[in-house]
Each structure stands twice: as C-alpha cells, then as structure tokens.
Amino acid sequence: MTKIAVAGKGGSGKTTVAGVLARLCAESGREVLTVDADENPNLGISLGMGVEATYGLGGARETLLLEGPAISSSMEEVVDRFAAEAGEHLRIVQVRKFDQFRPG
C-alpha cells in the first residue's frame, strides 16, 4: 500500500493536488482512500463530489467523541464506517470539521 501525504502553506494547492492525484490513481484501477485532515475540509470538491456532497460530509472525530472515549474498532472498521464513496475505486474519510461555534 502506498501512502502519500500532501503538506504546504494554506492556499498553495494541497487539496487540489491531492484530489487530482487521487482521481488519477483511482482511474488507473487502484483502490484509493483519501483522508481529509483539514478542520475546514474541501477535498470532496477536488475529487469531483460536488459542493453539496462535500458540505454534507461529517467528521469522524466529532461522532467518535460523542460516543465516548473507548474506540475498540480496528482502523479498517473506522474507515468502513466513516468513508464515503467519491467515485469508482475512490473513497474519502473526513477526519474532523470545525464548523460550529464552540468557544474555549
């Protein structure tokens, strides 16, 4: 399994590069899991999911925190639970989403 991490300054094009790269890999027949770790996640747009689908994706972290401290699932189970289909051979997991006021 090949893992690719994309890093850089805000606005440099990380999400765009990651999205296009993921689509190309999926189109070549590889199974691709994308992980959007941005607290303001937009990778769905770069994957071609569309704005509404991207906006509607939930953050895994928020759900898991609500459920309690113990995560007894394996990583595969967490991914299977939270991954959304983004295309053929292509899934996305959104790690977290800071989209509500929660001061402190």
Next chain:
Amino acid sequence: MRVVLLGKGGSGKSTLAGLLSAELSTRGERVVAMSADSVPGLAQVLGMEPSDDWFLAGMAARDNGGWKLEGTPAEIVDRCAREAPSGVRFVQIGNADATLKDFEFRRESFLDRWSGTVAFNTVSRAYDDEGGWVVVDLQGGTLQVAGGMVGTTGVAMVVVEPFAKSVLTARRFVDMGRWPAGLRLVGVANKVGSPDDEAYVAHALDGLGIPIWATVPLDPAVRRAERDGQPLVNLDPQSPARVAVAALADRLGQVALAPVTAH
C-alpha cells in the same frame, strides 16, 4: 474600531490586513495589527524584520484554575508590539516553533502556546485606545472562528477568492451558529481576475447574505513584489490592490464615525 479578517487559507487575509493597516496608518490613524497565524505572513507584508519579542505567548498565566493577563491590554501591547515602517504596531500570537513543540505533548509547552491564545483573545477584544484601530488577522480556515477568536464587536471581514472552496468556507462561517450581535459580517472579494470572477463571488455572497464591502482585483504587482522580497505596503499606491484597499478603508472609516446604535 476592530476589524477581524477570516477566510480560507491562502485567500489573502494577511495581505489585506497588512495593506489595510498601513493605509489607515498613512491617514494618521493609530493601528495595532495582531496576527493569530503562526505563519509569518502579516509581518512580511508590513515589511518587518523578524523579532523574538512580539509574541503574546507567556503574557497570560494560570491563576486559580483560570487565567490572568500579565498587565492591562495596553501594557501588553506596549511591551510586545514592534513598530512597522508605516507606524503600524504589530504583535504575533505565537511562533511556529512553539506549535511544533506540542508534538512532544509537554504540558509546559502546551500551556505556553495556550497562554498566547488567551492573551491574544483578551487583548484583541479589550484593547481600546479610544479612536485607534485593531486589525486582527486570523489563521486560515474555520478552527479559530469556531473557537470564538472573531470576538464580539467590530467588523468581521470574510475574504473570498473566486473558487468553490473559498465560497464553501464562507458558507461554513455563516452556518456556524449565532454570530454576536455586535459583530458585522461583511465580505471582501479578493484576487478577482475577470467580470466572471466578480459575478461568481457576488452571487455566492449574496446567497449567503454577506454584503460585499470591497472587490480587490488580481494584481500582478502583488506577486512580483512578494517574489522580489518587497513588502507589499511599498507597492505603488496606484496599483489596483492598493486602490481597492483605500476604498475599503474609506468604507470602514464611515462605520467608525457612525453613531453607535444600541442593540
């Protein structure tokens, strides 16, 4: 008067915060510019040499389960702020090194960084030199806005580029919950390269109920200046970006002079 800039990473907040701060200062206004971003964009725009002293980290201390500021907001600013060539006084929340230390999960370094956030929030909300300006440049994204760092008074300017991701970020701000009544949420369309771009942002922000207070064109002079290592505040005043920022300063000035209405 308090102005807070928010928006997606890379949308141009630091550039506009710096240009606006310098413009106001050139007009004789007293300006304190505060950067909540660990990436030193605003300092570079203002043409400042790096300093070890302008960090607010350490300006608040734990006190009986809460926090206390190490002085009044004015004293903190006097102690920490460094003056840019334009006369703008600048402070920074904390540096990138402090952030990296958190990976070691040492309590001391976490509290040190959090002390910067506490000091930043307190100073940004409470600093008042009666007639001066505080320009707050937040980190890109939604995290600091969700954490309440926009504060409760003044003008919150969401900077939007003509891209879907930038617009989606603005939508997240609007949908974040109830905005404080004392804060006006307005939009600035940035890096607008064509009438299509302008229409795109206008349509999107109209749909979100955010009035556009300035449209800043995509300005090749900005890119050239950055590459040449020239502070953007030294750009030709007739360059499109600076002209747009001057108009924005006019608009904000009108708000500053307007009588305060009770809520």
